Amino acid sequence: MMALALTALAAGLLLAHLVAVGLYLHRLGRKAPAKGVIGQPFVTLLRPVCGVDAFDEETLQSSFDQDYPRYEIIFCAQTSDDPVIALVNQLIARNPHVPARLLIGMDRISGNPKLNNVLKGWNAASGDWVCMTDSNLMLPPDYLATVVGSWGPATGLVSSPPVGSRPQNLGGLLECAFLNSNQALLQHAAASVGPAYAQGKTLFFNKPLLEHAGGLRELGQTLAEDAAATQITRALGREVTLTPLPFAQPIGRRSMVQVWNRQLRWSRVRRDAFPVLFAFEVLNGGVVPVAAAFGAVMLTRADPVFGLVYAAVWYLSEVFVAARAGWPSGLWAVPVLLLRDLMMMPIWLATFLRRGFDWRGTTLSPSSSALPAE
Structure with missing residues (x-):
């Protein structure tokens, strides 16, 4: 039963990921809008x-x-x-x-x-x-x-x-x-x-x-x-x-500290503005789906290569869309993507430690102020 649940979770998240990639690739073929309404x-x-x-x-x-x-x-x-x-x-x-x-x-x-x-x-x-x-x-x-x-x-x-x-x-x-x-x-x-x-x-x-x-x-x-x-x-x-x-x-x-602080600020913004949507961010990135895939492989005693293939499909699809879009990309990007995803769960958890934060020397909180987009 657990193996089936993990398989379903891994398959569902990979499908959603590939759909998101496909939708963006489709956008790349769209022309900039002419004069609108x-x-x-x-x-x-x-x-x-x-x-x-x-x-x-x-x-x-x-x-x-x-x-x-x-x-x-x-x-x-x-x-x-x-x-x-x-x-x-x-x-x-x-x-x-x-x-x-x-x-x-x-x-x-x-x-x-x-x-x-x-x-x-x-x-x-x-x-x-x-x-x-x-x-x-x-x-x-x-x-x-x-x-x-x-x-x-x-x-x-x-x-x-x-x-x-x-x-x-x-x-x-x-x-x-x-x-x-x-x-x-x-x-x-x-x-x-x-x-x-x-x-x-x-x-x-x-x-x-x-x-x-x-x-x-x-x-x-x-x-x-x-x-x-x-x-x-x-x-x-x-x-x-x-x-x-x-x-x-x-x-x-x-710096790594700057990246952490910026992502934590915006995580807290999303939590307060869209709490239901934010709850599902725990599934964002590749860590949870890849872990689910390897968990299913272990429980069913399947060949571990299936877990590796799953992880490759997940991350190489990101590399592919980045290359097509002209973003910084290449096989060297895979370790950076892994590092990003390993940071997502700690950021999501740290979001709940407090509701305010400092921005350019100004202390901001939901009750007293708003954070300017940066």
């Missing part, structure tokens, strides 16, 4: 900035390189002594062909520093359509056209998870393993078969629609603005729509 309206590209990271000049410059007819850029910084201000001013002067400005200051409307930072830009937006985009996201030239074109008849928000690119050490590779063939893959699979979930790297709003629901202040009522945006959009009877494919975030170097 809203045409090509004037868009405010809203980019909060804070400090200078390794790839900031490239990622912020990509704001000016959009193949989109009518848009403006509003950069938002919290303090006048932020070192990123000099870089932003240089970029604005270097690209006079695009209307752009930098606003400085912070309006405390929530415990979420990001929302407090971008409120001034939100209020200054010249039109009804606002695309809030993190400063460390690399925007391809068709970024705005793709986001705008993804808005459908039932859409209330367009979003996209990031995928990691350009890792420079083991921690960077591990971050890519979490972001790419796990999180982005699963988010897009969910969007292909059911309701989608927003991710804060890209949030494209109809400003009057969100203002009707309470505006940015309402986004600050939960641990993360993307989780709040998902809940608000559904409460309005509308859908979160994902772009056909995700956009890249250069990763560079990451």
Whole structure:
């Protein structure tokens, strides 16, 4: 009986994994959307900035390189002594062909520093359509056209998870393993078969629609603005729509501690925002299904090669989709994927130790503040 249960569990999880891979491979063949139901309206590209990271000049410059007819850029910084201000001013002067400005200051409307930072830009937006985009996201030239074109008849928000690119050490590779063939893959699979979930790297709003629901202040009522945006959009009877494919975030170097802390933060966000869904995350990754497969092999005294074949199919399918998608990949990635999966259960368990956490020196908790997407 136990052998049958383990076999069924292993088979079911492998099937779900391969379906997710297949759904993403199908997305790779889709073209970027042309003009959607809203045409090509004037868009405010809203980019909060804070400090200078390794790839900031490239990622912020990509704001000016959009193949989109009518848009403006509003950069938002919290303090006048932020070192990123000099870089932003240089970029604005270097690209006079695009209307752009930098606003400085912070309006405390929530415990979420990001929302407090971008409120001034939100209020200054010249039109009804606002695309809030993190400063460390690399925007391809068709970024705005793709986001705008993804808005459908039932859409209330367009979003996209990031995928990691350009890792420079083991921690960077591990971050890519979490972001790419796990999180982005699963988010897009969910969007292909059911309701989608927003991710804060890209949030494209109809400003009057969100203002009707309470505006940015309402986004600050939960641990993360993307989780709040998902809940608000559904409460309005509308859908979160994902772009056909995700956009890249250069990763560079990451320490193992940074990777752990980031994944633990977002695990706690998911637990508080979507507790029922989070309960099933204990099955995420390859550890549980591979263990179930080997358990079934041992109980039935079958050839251990069947367990090895099972593990190979699981991980090589991830390597294959990463290669097809242009993500960091290769047979060398298998040990990194194994390390990622071995971390998932401890992260899931550690999520329950406390409900608050520190983010860039700010202590955040569900009762007092919200976590800005990073």
